[in-house]
Amino acid sequence: MDPSYSVYEDAVSRNKESAARGVVELELPAGVRVRGLLQSGYQSVLTREALEFVADLERRFRPRVKYVLACRREEQARYDAGELPGFDPATKAIREGDWVCSAPPPAIADRRVEITGPVERKMIINALNCGAKMFMADFEDSLAPTWDNLMRGQINLRDAVNRTISFEDKARNKLYKLNPKTATLLVRPRGWHLQEAHIEIDGEPATGALVDFGLYFFHNHVNFRSKHGGFGPFFYLPKMQHSREAAVWNSVFDQAEDVTGVPRGSIRGTVLIETLPAVFQMHEILYELREHSAGLNCGRWDYIFSFIKTVRAHPDRLLPDRVQVGMKQHFLKSYTELLIQTCHRRGVHAMGGMAAQIPIRNDPAANEAASALVRADKLREVKAGHDGTWAAHPGLISLVVEVFDSNMPHANQLDVKREDVQVMEDDLLQMPKGKRTLEGLRLNTRVGIQYLAAWMTGTGSVPLYNLMEDAATAEISRVQNWQWIKYGAVLDGGLVPGVRVTKELFARVLDEEMVCIEREVGPAKFAVGRYREAAKLFAKQCTSEILDDFLTLDAYRNIVQFAPTARM
Template structure:
């Protein structure tokens, strides 16, 4: 077995990097990128790609076949073939001490200043994100790797010249977790044997290779720790487990050092939670309620069912029966298997210029987090450092121990019907307008390199923008009847949507100002958003079509 030792690497003084055969770097290079693209690191990532690319292609094909069955009228359900796993008495490996207490986790993109502020904010954990809150531009992805390496080594600083302020780490910081991209996303700027690399393997591979030794030295031999997004089936967890096994073996790391928390953020995955944990049982750190993506996936999964039109997204809260059932089943599943059951995102952000509105937003967050801790969650997410003290207070008052693994929730008995029950509420013209306004503004920001955007006192990311897109698509596809309004029985048509889009662009220009509107990519975003909302067949992800708008190839590739 060949063991790579990143601590022994020396930075090449050769202006031309040494690139392994079959590897082609098409993105523009900056001098500091050489620290990431060492030959050994490139060989490690290329080996991951070559070994696991066929399995990634297979699981994506399985997703297509699964969705075709749903489009033909089938609905998700528990798999009878894996009943023995669901009813078995096995458990996962115990949580390491470094992540035993996860009562508040903050999340955000792998931007330098964000990483420092998040690690310093008082949260127990920080999930640094290559996925929904990051626009995956070439510079964002590779700069993010540099930022994380500096954070692990505690050398990270940030100079804010405008404020004449230097940001650096406190003596005590949150533990770091990293979320790579989902299996469906490619990294077009790196090719392995003539094909674009898998974004998830790029993100995981470079981070693990450069940081595993330093990270484990600081956390009792365990880590690095990851969040794993967008899974739909346990076969996808099996691929991640094999990736972890391979990385540990190649780098001489004890088996089970890596731990991953799976986001249950697709409707099919909620029927596979025991199976997902079983596949990752040596490497599992639990499951998380990815509530926004879950709502998006609910709509996408039942897209061919015209009797399943959801109400306005603002009405689809966690007290709706299908969401309450999902969270309680997740808690019961995780605690039966001895791992954490993490709560969802508080998307509210502090409202500085309106004390009354800020107090109302804080009350919503407090109520949501109180619901989670009383239900048995072991921790939760916050989108903004300003919310961390409030959320900590709720969990400190109601969870005196490091976690609630002892709360088994044996009272929970969730059926397929519970998980598929339609949410109650109304569909309104204002809901259509809000979806359109949010979708266009998020896409415009994403295409200019920003993947996490404050809009209307909420932090929007790709998951929340996806709800806006698929809900618009669903209503246009089936000419949904709107409730209320000046015209009783108004239906959503392509013509109505086109009018709403034009009117909302005018509103956006007024809100952001003519100069920002002219210099942004709002018109381009509006065309792309309209294309996706009116497509005959729903695109799987908003970012797949949008990605081509942020790819930047260098005139000459490195190979």
């Protein structure tokens, strides 16, 4: 993102009308500029001390973040030139060594069921109350990072840690508040690649991950640790591709602990293995975080997205319809089994992934079919040796708990070493089997447009066609369309096999799917939504000559809103 903000020239004018809601004055540290509109309550998060803490992290680690992102680009250039990811011979000693990570704290020893969702106030309360062991509050894939979402999310998490959070639904005349017993809170900041345009430090936009982590840790570490045996806060760390990126996080944790006087190793982070390069770096990632590690998680949807993105210049690697790329495919089965073996060898949790199905109201047969898919997925995970898993909806918690309780009598399965697993590079790179269809192209297009339209209006997690879609699943739709169009994939299944995917075919499909979307959502909602804007952006992304790394990087400029006056 250009620090000059030339792409955001219209952001101030878009937000002038919001200024009438009032401006809150801040006492800002030297070199810090807050460009977002300051609404009531934000000053409790954006204190001088908290911003000084974030600014210190930014100044210390900005060069390293830029370096690891440059390394990503260099590695992708090699893949584009014909290479494929693999295990690094230079770190063989780490992979074969007998070291282990620090033992899991008692507060997170049993993680059999975790629920995830954005940092929205009502969602936080429901998730903490739903009966899951853990709740991952998300600043990343399920949250559209509008300034208001981010600031209110920080307020909501502070209130949740303090147990003062409540929400009044006036339309339903219902008050939401925490139960006496709640899930343990984990927080997922944004990935290293995302910047925070609304906060400048020394003339550059801040790193989104450091803003999310820094504000939350600064305001909550004391109260959180007092409730969890001196450990925490606990985090999920997304989108990493190499152990050098984990090393940056470890240094951030060290610095945060040292500055605040927190004992070393109190912070714990679970790394999502959701990129193809990272699966070859799992031992190395754990090694870098060994004092602070809480294990690894199978981020399956981003992993599929990353698989396509990593091999984007390989025309012989065109994937089938995304609905056919399930966890029984050899490359995904190999990835999950290697993750379990790696984690248990190092003494930390191996967490399963998200089944995207959600409860289906008013259709008992369809709901039972969806529940059966979730049950089968979770049974596969617990039998394979996972220590816990994710659920997308509170209505699925009891089902998932039942599966894990029936098959995992103890707090975890760290004793299940999976010494039978022998995974080679070719296993992790094996192409999934299946067909490419026009129906798959249509579904990708319909889902991608609707998700983007919701994202640009501030909603990052959207139920579509009985599945929960977030940025990860929408990314699969985008990169698969791009791959098929780029290489003129021949559709080899469905109702019209033999058709070649071209830009012209995609344009026709997009027009037809826009008609379908308008019919499904209704003309009134379609007229006031951002569907046409989303379709234009999605089409641009799918037909560009060079694949953009992330859909949300391009879309972000559409949600930035600067205050009419932003003081430093």
